[in-house]
Amino acid sequence: xxxxxxxxxAGPREFSPADDMPEEYRKAATRMIQFHANSEIMGAYLERPxxxxxxxxxxxxxxxxxxxxxxxxxQLLYRAAESLGxxxxxxxxxxxxNGEGKFLNCFHYxxxxxxxxxxxxFFVDGAAMRRQATLKKTSWEPYAHAMDKVCFxxxxxxxxxxxxxxxxxxxxxxxxxxxxxxxxEWWPRILQFFGPTDDKSTHHDFAADVGLKxxxxxxxxxxxxxxxxxxARKYGLEIPEYPRIEENDDGTWKVREDDLDWDEFxxxxxxxxxxxxxxxxxxxxxxxxxxxxxxxxxDHEQRPMGGAGPAxxx
Amino acid sequence: xxxxxxxxxxxxxDDEQEAVELLLHRLADDEFVLAERYTEWQVRxxxxxxxxxxxxxxxxxxGHARLWFDLLExxxxxxxxxxxxxxxxxxxxxTLAELPWPDGGWADAVVRGYLxxxxxxxxxxxxxxxxxxxxxxxxxxxxxxxxxxLEHAQNWLERLTxxxxxxxxxxxxxxxxxxxxxxxxxxxxxxxxxxxxxxGLRTTPxxxxxxxxxxxxxxxxxxxxxxxxxxxxxxxxxxxLPAVVGRDGDHTDDWFDLYEEFTHTYDQVDVxxxxxxxxxxxxx
Numbered sequence: 001x002x003x004x005x006x007x008x009x010a011g012p013r014e015f016s017p018a019d020d021m022p023e024e025y026r027k028a029a030t031r032m033i034q035f036h037a038n039s040e041i042m043g044a045y046l047e048r049p050x051x052x053x054x055x056x057x058x059x060x061x062x063x064x065x066x067x068x069x070x071x072x073x074x075q076l077l078y079r080a081a082e083s084l085g086x087x088x089x090x091x092x093x094x095x096x097x098n099g100e101g102k103f104l105n106c107f108h109y110x111x112x113x114x115x116x117x118x119x120x121x122f123f124v125d126g127a128a129m130r131r132q133a134t135l136k137k138t139s140w141e142p143y144a145h146a147m148d149k150v151c152f153x154x155x156x157x158x159x160x161x162x163x164x165x166x167x168x169x170x171x172x173x174x175x176x177x178x179x180x181x182x183x184x185e186w187w188p189r190i191l192q193f194f195g196p197t198d199d200k201s202t203h204h205d206f207a208a209d210v211g212l213k214x215x216x217x218x219x220x221x222x223x224x225x226x227x228x229x230x231x232a233r234k235y236g237l238e239i240p241e242y243p244r245i246e247e248n249d250d251g252t253w254k255v256r257e258d259d260l261d262w263d264e265f266x267x268x269x270x271x272x273x274x275x276x277x278x279x280x281x282x283x284x285x286x287x288x289x290x291x292x293x294x295x296x297x298x299d300h301e302q303r304p305m306g307g308a309g310p311a312x313x314x
Numbered sequence: 315x316x317x318x319x320x321x322x323x324x325x326x327x328d329d330e331q332e333a334v335e336l337l338l339h340r341l342a343d344d345e346f347v348l349a350e351r352y353t354e355w356q357v358r359x360x361x362x363x364x365x366x367x368x369x370x371x372x373x374x375x376x377g378h379a380r381l382w383f384d385l386l387e388x389x390x391x392x393x394x395x396x397x398x399x400x401x402x403x404x405x406x407x408x409t410l411a412e413l414p415w416p417d418g419g420w421a422d423a424v425v426r427g428y429l430x431x432x433x434x435x436x437x438x439x440x441x442x443x444x445x446x447x448x449x450x451x452x453x454x455x456x457x458x459x460x461x462x463x464l465e466h467a468q469n470w471l472e473r474l475t476x477x478x479x480x481x482x483x484x485x486x487x488x489x490x491x492x493x494x495x496x497x498x499x500x501x502x503x504x505x506x507x508x509x510x511x512x513x514g515l516r517t518t519p520x521x522x523x524x525x526x527x528x529x530x531x532x533x534x535x536x537x538x539x540x541x542x543x544x545x546x547x548x549x550x551x552x553x554x555l556p557a558v559v560g561r562d563g564d565h566t567d568d569w570f571d572l573y574e575e576f577t578h579t580y581d582q583v584d585v586x587x588x589x590x591x592x593x594x595x596x597x598x
Contacts, residue, residue, distance in 0.1 A: 044357045051353045055580040056588030057346075057383065057393060061376050067356050068369035075362045093362075114579040163591065172584040286358040289418030293360035296480040300473055 003210070010211030012137035013144045017083050025210050029140045030086040032212055037077035038096050038103040044070040045283060046111050046120065053114055062160050066121070069153045076149060080142040097284045099271050104128075106189050108268045108275040115168060115178040119186035121161025123232075127193045127224050129154045134220070139211030162231075169235040176236065183237050191243060192265050194221040197257055225253040319445030319514050323388035331389060333509040334446055336406065336502050337516060340561070341437075342382035343407035344498075346397070347569075348430060349375035350576055351411065352423070360420055367466060368423065374459045381452050384595045388448065393588040398580040402565065402573040406502050409560040410494040412569040421474060421483035422491065427467035429495040432530050434460050436523045437516075445514035452595075468534075475538040485540050492543050495531075496550055497559040499524035524550060 003022050006015070015021055021029075044067045051067060054060035078089040087095075095101040106124045111117070132154060136147045168179045195217045207213040215223075229239060239245070243259030267273045271280060320330060352372035359365045383396050410430060415422050438457050444450045474480035499520045501507040511519045518526075528544055535542050543554060558564040580588070592598075 041357065048353070048356050048358075051356070052350060052576050053579040055398070055583055055585075056590070057376070057380055057397060058591045059589055061373060061380070062591060064353055064356070064369060064373050064376065068366060068373070071357055071362055071365045071369065075366070078362075114583060163589075167585045167589060168583065170585065175583055175585065290358075290360040290420050292418065292479060292483065293420045293474070296474055296477040297360070299477055 006210050010139050010209065012139065012211070013141040014139045014211060016141040017085075021084070024206070025212075026084045026086050028207055028210065029143065029212055030081050030084045032207060033077055033081035033084075033140070033143050034087070034092050034095075035102050035104075037074050037081055037092065038101045039107060040070045040074035040077060041096065042103045042107040042279060042283070043120065043124075044074070045279060046107050047117070050111075050114065050117050055114070059164075066157050066160060069157065073146075073150045073153070076146045077143075080140070080146045083142045084140070093287075097280075097287045099276075099280045099284070102269065102271065105192055105265060105268045106186075108271075108273050108279060109186075109189060110275055110278060113178065113182070114164075115175065116182040116186065118161050118165035118168065118179075119182055119190070122158060122165050123161075123186065123190050123228060124193060125154060125158050125161055126228055126231075127190060127220075129158060130220055130224050130227075131194075131215075134214040137214050143212075165235050169237075180237060183232070184240050187240050188243055188260055191221070191245070191255060192260055194218075194224070196262065196265070197255075221255065222252045225255075226251060320447070323385075323448060329509065330513060333506055333513055333515060334449075335386060335389065336506050337449070337510050338382050338386050339406040340502060342379045342386065342396070343405050344411050344430075345375045345382065346379035347405070347407045347411040347572070348426075349373075349379060350572060351413070351415065351426075354415060355420075355423055359423075364420075371427065371463050371466065374463065378456050378459070381456065381595050385448050385452070394580075398577055398588060402570055403563045405560075405565070405569070405573075406563065407560050408494065408497045408500070409556055409558060409566055409569075410491060410498060412560065412566060412572060413491065413494060414568050414572075416490075419487065421480070421487040424467050424470040424474065425484060425487040426491055426495075427463060428471055428534075429491065429531060430498070431460060431464040431467055433495070433498040433523070433527055435464060436518070436526055440516045440518035440523060443514075443517050449515070471534075471538060475540060481539060484538070488535060488540055488542055493554060493556045496524070496555055497561060499527065499550075500555070500559045500561045502561040502563075 001020050001022060003024055006022060006025050009015075015025075047063070047070070048067050051060060051064045054063045078092055081087070081092065082089050092101065096103075104124075106120065111120065129151065132147055132151050136144050136151065138144045138147070165179075168175050171179075197218055208216070225245065229245075232239060244256040246254045246256075248254055264273065268276060271277075320326065320334075323331075323334075326334065349372045352368055352375065355365070355368040356372065357365055359368050383393070386396055387393070410426060413422075413426075435457075438453050438460065441449055441453045444453070471484060474484050501520060507520060510516050525548070528548070528550075532542050532544050536545060544550070556566075558566055560569075
């Protein structure tokens with residue numbers, strides 16, 4: 001199939017491994033799905049310490065289940081990415097550990113306190129859910145299929161995040177202040193989650209033309225702001241004055257791009273931010289520490305009786 | 315055994331309640347603390363599949379801790395009394411549960427899992443006919459999940475020890491942890507433990523369970539060409555135990571650090587009672 005034919009046929013779940021896809025499509029889809037899979041893993045990295053920090057037993061169970069879900073999403077997405085035949089999962093995981101793999105901007109920032117957890121678990125996950133819901137109609141069928149399960153589980157995650165937010169919002173004055181501080185700090189990053197405005201986005205045109213991407217950055221950010229600005233206010237959070245966001249008469253939002261720090265955003269995108277080094281470094285070090293186990297597993301696979309065993313828990 | 319023996323929680327005598335409480339703490343504290351340690355492996359284990367498996371095991375153990383803590387709530391305790399505000403020196407778990415993992419110590423995780431899961435299997439077997447109905451009714455649910463844990467740990471050990479380096483790591487992990495595993499069968503308070511047995515709360519005494527445990531784990535490790543300090547011996551003597559055994563409230567320094575970490579947020583936030591988001595275990 002050539003690119004022109006792909007563009008003509010592009011529609012929801014149109015292409016699968018049975019189709020002979022051009023390299024340009026396979027590479028673009030791999031880039032997008034690998035980014036998504038990496039983000040699940042790095043999100044789980046950021047949140048795992050809060051399983052321990054959870055201040056109730058049932059909250060701890062819910063937090064642990066959430067982190068587990070994210071690992072499962074990563075596993076599912078790497079499989080969808082592998083199905084394009086460009087990279088193996090091991091290659092993608094290696095790229096993630098050595099700093100070549102890209103992932104969501106928000107997961108490059110450290111998260112230190114419990115008051116920050118709803119910033120990821122409610123706002124970032126809520127933003128992600130918007131984007132993911134549209135990807136159920138992406139043209140690469142294995143990706144869309146993965147989104148069915150991911151979206152279903154994300155619904156629970158956002159409720160979990162909202163519940164923590166509600167709890168803190170009703171806490172002491174000190175808790176409310178800390179919550180607002182966390183919101184002030186995370187809000188610009190959350191706005192940048194959707195990437196630069198459409199006219200600055202480099203990958204959008206092709207991804208949209210071949211049906212990989214269904215909505216533009218601006219459209220997604222608008223939909224998010226429509227839903228989440230009222231929710232933030234409902235929990236007593238004040239929207240910071242800067243970056244300026246203005247509601248248009250037609251229900252859309254104008255975000256003053258110049259109020260956002262795009263140098264920082266693109267530094268993050270290149271994995272070159274201070275937090276990037278820290279987060280990727282952690283992943284690198286913990287993966288290196290258990291390299292010996294993977295070596296044992298590889299040797300085992302090469303034995304005549306090797307094969308199914310404890311690694312095949314899925 | 316006479317399974318009808320004891321009354322419900324509201325009608326127990328003080329001596330009976332004291333024994334039930336110690337027994338429940340042995341169960342709940344072990345599960346909770348071990349789960350805390352297991353969660354450290356989530357997203358940090360060798361493969362995504364083992365990440366998922368260890369997360370499953372951690373959640374099962376936390377779920378079991380929740381079932382046993384819930385039975386302590388029958389006596390009027392609240393979650394904060396049982397977990398968040400209970401002084402660390404009153405926790406009754408075995409020191410095996412609290413030990414930190416060395417860097418890259420995946421062998422420690424599977425060795426600990428195996429040592430613990432065999433003990434758990436024996437311990438739950440001794441509760442099937444407990445004279446206390448509230449415990450007896452929950453044993454089956456816990457057993458159903460523990461079978462998988464044991465199988466998971468055994469498979470990993472078999473696989474790791476096929477490789478010479480892997481076997482070396484398993485041996486080191488056994489050397490580091492075996493003495494602490496012996497504390498799984500140590501009494502919290504000898505008189506109370508005897509009362510637990512006399513009341514039929516537990517149908518096998520700790521000493522017998524310990525012997526049975528050795529008859530299972532020592533030959534299994536030998537079959538993998540891994541030595542244990544108890545190879546060729548039958549009796550556990552005091553010199554084989556670690557300096558602190560956990561069961562009596564004495565713990566390693568690592569436990570106090572872990573306690574500080576997991577109570578940190580609880581101490582910091584002021585949002586009332588620990589939140590409940592699941593159904594009551596009695597209604598599940």
